[in-house]
Amino acid sequence: MMRGWGIKLVTYLGAIILAIFILAPLAWVFLSSVLPEASILSFPPDWFQHGLMDANYRYIFTGEVPRGAVATGTLRRMISQEVRFVPRAILNSLIVASAVMLVNCLVGSLAAYPFARLRFAAKTPIFFFITMSRLIPAVALAIPYYLIVQRLGLIDTHWALIAIYSVLTLPFTILILTLYFRGIPEEIEEAARLDGCGPFQTLVRIVVPLALPSLIGTGLFAFMLSYSEFLFGLLITQSIKTRTLPVILSTVSWNPDVTWGLTSASIAIGIIPTLLLVVPVWRYMVRGLVAGGVQ
Amino acid sequence: MTVRGRIRRITGSITFSAYWMIAPAVLLVAAFTLYPYIYALWSSIRVVSPLLPPAFAGLKNYKAVITSIYFLRAVRNTLIFTAAAVPITVVLGLLTASLLNRRFFGDVALKALVLLPWAIPIAISGVIWRGFFNSGWGALNALLYMAGIIPKYIGWLTTPSLAKLVVITVQVWTQFPFATVLILAAMQAINEELYEAAAIDGAGLLQRFLYVTLPGIRAMLAIVVIFETLMGLTAFDLTYALTGGGPGTATTFISYFTWAESFKMLNFGNGAALAVILAAVSLLMILAILQFIPRGALVGGEER
Numbered sequence: 001m002m003r004g005w006g007i008k009l010v011t012y013l014g015a016i017i018l019a020i021f022i023l024a025p026l027a028w029v030f031l032s033s034v035l036p037e038a039s040i041l042s043f044p045p046d047w048f049q050h051g052l053m054d055a056n057y058r059y060i061f062t063g064e065v066p067r068g069a070v071a072t073g074t075l076r077r078m079i080s081q082e083v084r085f086v087p088r089a090i091l092n093s094l095i096v097a098s099a100v101m102l103v104n105c106l107v108g109s110l111a112a113y114p115f116a117r118l119r120f121a122a123k124t125p126i127f128f129f130i131t132m133s134r135l136i137p138a139v140a141l142a143i144p145y146y147l148i149v150q151r152l153g154l155i156d157t158h159w160a161l162i163a164i165y166s167v168l169t170l171p172f173t174i175l176i177l178t179l180y181f182r183g184i185p186e187e188i189e190e191a192a193r194l195d196g197c198g199p200f201q202t203l204v205r206i207v208v209p210l211a212l213p214s215l216i217g218t219g220l221f222a223f224m225l226s227y228s229e230f231l232f233g234l235l236i237t238q239s240i241k242t243r244t245l246p247v248i249l250s251t252v253s254w255n256p257d258v259t260w261g262l263t264s265a266s267i268a269i270g271i272i273p274t275l276l277l278v279v280p281v282w283r284y285m286v287r288g289l290v291a292g293g294v295q
Numbered sequence: 296m297t298v299r300g301r302i303r304r305i306t307g308s309i310t311f312s313a314y315w316m317i318a319p320a321v322l323l324v325a326a327f328t329l330y331p332y333i334y335a336l337w338s339s340i341r342v343v344s345p346l347l348p349p350a351f352a353g354l355k356n357y358k359a360v361i362t363s364i365y366f367l368r369a370v371r372n373t374l375i376f377t378a379a380a381v382p383i384t385v386v387l388g389l390l391t392a393s394l395l396n397r398r399f400f401g402d403v404a405l406k407a408l409v410l411l412p413w414a415i416p417i418a419i420s421g422v423i424w425r426g427f428f429n430s431g432w433g434a435l436n437a438l439l440y441m442a443g444i445i446p447k448y449i450g451w452l453t454t455p456s457l458a459k460l461v462v463i464t465v466q467v468w469t470q471f472p473f474a475t476v477l478i479l480a481a482m483q484a485i486n487e488e489l490y491e492a493a494a495i496d497g498a499g500l501l502q503r504f505l506y507v508t509l510p511g512i513r514a515m516l517a518i519v520v521i522f523e524t525l526m527g528l529t530a531f532d533l534t535y536a537l538t539g540g541g542p543g544t545a546t547t548f549i550s551y552f553t554w555a556e557s558f559k560m561l562n563f564g565n566g567a568a569l570a571v572i573l574a575a576v577s578l579l580m581i582l583a584i585l586q587f588i589p590r591g592a593l594v595g596g597e598e599r
Binding site: 007008011012014015018019021022023024025026027028029031032040041043044045047107108110111113114115118119120121123126129130133135136137138139140141142143144145147148163164166167170171174198199200203224227228229230231234235245246247249250253254260263264267270271274275277278279282 | 391529
């Protein structure tokens with residue numbers, strides 16, 4: 001009896017410590033995004049002396065300079081236009097990530113089916129070439145990628161980011177989809193084949209509809225990776241026309257003319273899309289990956 | 296037409312289908328893999344810089360890089376960082392997965408919570424934690440001060456030794472959710488009857504973990520260790536956003552050093568030499584770790 005009680009105690013204690021570790025920095029972001037600058041900078045710290053405000057959010061969306069409860073004399077200096085780029089940067093990230101997701105679903109499922117079902121020469125070497133190509137660290141490819149993109153005249157375009165992110169995500173997508181497609185009972189496809197369907201028709205008519213949830217989950221994973229990518233975003237983009245969210249947030253955060261309150265409000269806005277996606281991605285992709293791959 | 300002839304015709308058209316179906320992916324990956332690698336190899340033995348005329352450099356770039364004190368420092372920083380972050384990440388992932396494998400009040404909420412750090416782009420996590428650890432107004436200093444634990448604010452990110460610890464902590468924060476998810480999934484795939492049998496045999500909690508859980512998740516643990524080692528050795532976004540490699544060079548890792556050498560110093564030749572070394576070391580690490588993985592355990596296994 002005593003022992004069961006002890007285990008329960010350890011369980012809850014562990015859960016609480018874990019929750020604090022995960023939430024502490026996020027709580028600070030959300031809290032400081034609604035605090036006036038004077039409260040954040042106060043010493044000894046008194047965060048709630050001037051109450052809460054939505055001025056940071058309002059500035060990002062409307063350009064209305066925050067006044068709040070702070071003396072306004074020095075405030076003007078602390079405002080930089082850069083933080084107003086955040087909504088546009090989110091849009092850029094969404095555009096690029098959606099396109100990459102589309103490429104992954106189309107090109108990925110097309111390539112995964114032969115690897116899962118068909119016999120052809122050099123299948124294994126090609127499969128390993130594709131999947132292993134991603135094990136080389138990204139920074140090792142930075143210079144060549146930059147020069148390729150430059151030569152193609154695609155610096156500062158969405159196209160360059162879409163191409164690079166597709167290459168970075170496709171190997172994983174193909175690996176996962178190959179496993180999924182292999183998991184589909186072959187008898188179902190047999191019927192289509194007897195009706196005279198070639199591999200392509202079988203894929204489109206039978207396999208894709210069956211694997212749709214996993215396909216979307218895998219696509220969403222590529223979406224998330226693209227939305228989060230930083231190194232190549234930093235390298236390829238030069239203006240707000242294409243700058244992605246992680247890049248803008250990083251430069252904003254190093255900009256001395258942006259207050260922490262504004263930075264944290266931008267973070268709070270920027271991470272919403274990925275927070276919304278994490279549960280579907282986990283349900284459809286990670287679970288299937290584990291169930292299908294390792295047992 | 297003979298049966299054999301018909302089979303051959305069908306097989307031929309299927310082979311053709313296979314090739315055109317994989318063609319877009321193969322071409323895309325090859326164009327962005329082979330050419331860049333060859334280019335990196337080529338520029339690593341040349342003087343390539345917008346500031347200098349191009350010339351042949353032989354192994355000078357490699358020599359310049361390897362003998363640079365900054366390079367050695369970056370290598371040491373990276374190795375210490377990886378050696379600390381990977382075990383902590385894996386152990387925390389294991390503990391969290393064991394926790395989430397139990398039924399308790401709020402377990403579903405905690406599961407969703409654990410996914411949060413994974414969902415946030417690493418570069419943004421770096422910014423978030425920089426605000427948390429800020430020495431002037433960060434939440435940690437404020438909370439510790441209010442609780443009376445510290446008499447004055449601590450320079451978490453301005454003291455080299457503390458900054459190293461902070462970077463490891465944040466790396467663990469960003470990485471342990473994925474480790475947890477994978478390990479948990481492997482745990483849930485273990486046959487319940489094995490636990491019952493072990494319990495009948497009188498196995499305690501620890502023994503059940505050692506003899507049932509651990510063998511069941513061994514393959515997954517290996518995958519997690521490889522993945523996390525790669526993430527550690529190539530960490531870039533985190534230090535860029537969290538410390539900028541500082542204070543001084545305290546948190547400058549190989550990736551950041553390579554990036555700075557290429558795009559801050561504009562010495563593409565040295566940068567390429569570094570990139571080649573980095574790629575080679577990563578490959579060796581992968582091969583070495585692969586030796587420890589049970590055969591057929593890897594997801595990428597071609598034959599069933």
